[in-house]
Amino acid sequence: MVRVIDPVIDSVSSVIDIEAATVVRGQAELLRGVSWRVAADERWVVLGPNGAGKTTLLNLAAARLFPTRGTVRVLGETLGAVDVTELRTRIGLATVALHDRIPPGEVVLDVVRTAAWGIVGSFREQYHMLDTDRARDLLRQFGVGGLAARRYGTLSEGERKRVQIARALMTDPELLLLDEPAAGLDLGGREDLVRRLSELAVDPRSPALVLVTHHVEEIPPGFDRVLLLRQGEVVAHGPIHDVLTSANLSATFDVPLRVSVSDGRFTARAA
16 A cells, blocks of 8 residues: 655644554554544544544544544643533534534534533533624624524525534634534535635645545545555655645555546546
8 A cells, every 4th residue: 555644743733643553442443553643733634434533533633533543632631531512612613413412403503502612412501793793703604693593403405514513613622523424415515615715725824634534526625635544554744735646546446446636626536
């Protein structure tokens, strides 16, 4: 396998610092000896086939899973030696699991605002006007400002994805993790989301970004690093234009592929 490795990043300045992490569940090794570092100003894509370990890796980075072996540091804190409840408030996360927890009857504005309390589903909490204004601004940023009074369960798949990302940004996180944000979207919805994520990626005020996907076509321009996973192991990682090659992608998906780039967008076809 071809391996391209980034220069070593100082672990003090990195927001994710994973060293030789292995995750075992039952008899299966979901990750095997993975090392990966992410700096605060980087925008990463994690790419690989089904079962590659992408979501497992994201859960380590989100402090929602502990390694069986190895060391995981997130935002300077070592998992197993820190209160992860507090650590998680510093991380924005949008996943399918989050979608499943949001009550269908929840008003969209509250779906976003409740992130300020670290809860899903509003109850009796009180919000400052600044919280409400921020939630509305984030909804507008992702093109769903007009849906603030709608019930979450009435939204389309694309609208739900954008609301989830707005919620993930509500607490002004230091790290934003997006698990397959374009999954299930039609072409128009995917392209709209890719454009908005590209705007987020090129904004220097944005937190460190990690986006998990199966498809190179879903990579927004502005994401500058890629990590390729196959069967729980790293195939290659580093600068996206050096690593996302036909040879590396073919090794990752175990099929001959040809990668091309046009206007900052990647495509892959059978060779």
